[in-house]
């Protein structure tokens with residue numbers, strides 16, 4: 001199972017949202033990271049056949065994107081804004097969506113719905129009306145509906161938004177199990193989700209892909225550029241306008257600041273081990289600073 005993109009492009013009027021993206025994703029959970037407006041939603045909607053590319057092509061498990069009918073059977077999608085029929089009960093809504101996704105046979109649908117509701121911890125709410133679910137529960141229902149037809153490519157956009165820490169861990173485990181023999185594309189702003197779930201990550205920026213590969217290799221992009229220093233609040237404010245500050249923690253009257261800089265920014269700054277987030281920030285820039 002592979003997903004292959006070849007010079008895939010999307011233009012909205014005068015706006016080039018995705019520019020000649022060529023890459024291959026193999027089985028497993030693939031992280032997709034990028035700042036606002038990078039083109040992530042556009043890419044996901046193209047793969048879910050909700051948008052047509054301006055040029056270029058893609059194949060999912062050998063099936064060309066242009067073959068919409070077969071592609072829809074192969075792809076499951078949880079969009080960021082996911083809404084459901086509020087008056088339906090949870091199990092009914094799942095059954096309806098399973099039917100729409102082409103899952104044949106009432107007994108087979110029931111088997112899959114029971115298993116998935118258990119996996120997303122909604123069994124006790126199967127008779128609840130969708131409108132009565134909390135935000136996190138609706139998110140879990142969205143995850144379950146995207147998996148109901150056992151797609152070869154599962155695309156999930158910010159799936160852990162609104163989940164509590166326990167549910168977030170549970171969800172990561174569910175994705176890990178589901179990813180066997182499949183590609184799961186996990187788009188998120190939560191770098192921690194990528195760090196804990198993915199071996200590989202794709203970074204989108206301005207419609208192009210400046211990095212695709214191992215999360216460890218992304219961290220390495222920041223080696224020698226991550227510094228830690230203790231400073232007072234005035235120095236901290238000044239540092240923020242010159243450097244990319246990754247984090248700042250108050251320690252009494254002073255601050256423990258972690259920042260990115262090409263060279264040692266202060267005489268007493270100490271070089272720090274880079275994380276994937278540091279590598280990502282070096283590539284895309286953050287706040288006041290440009291990319292390093």
Ligand SMILES: Nc1ncnc2c1ncn2[C@@H]1O[C@H](COP(=O)(O)OP(=O)(O)OP(=O)(O)O)[C@@H](O)[C@H]1O
Pocket residue numbers: 012013015016017034035036037038039040041042043
């Ligand atoms: N329907 C549209 N018409 C015109 N421009 C659009 C349209 N949809 C998206 N864009 C533009 O295309 C670019 C990519 O948008 P996209 O929504 O794919 O980014 P994103 O990475 O998903 O952003 P976010 O993280 O904010 O959701 C942006 O500049 C956006 O303004």
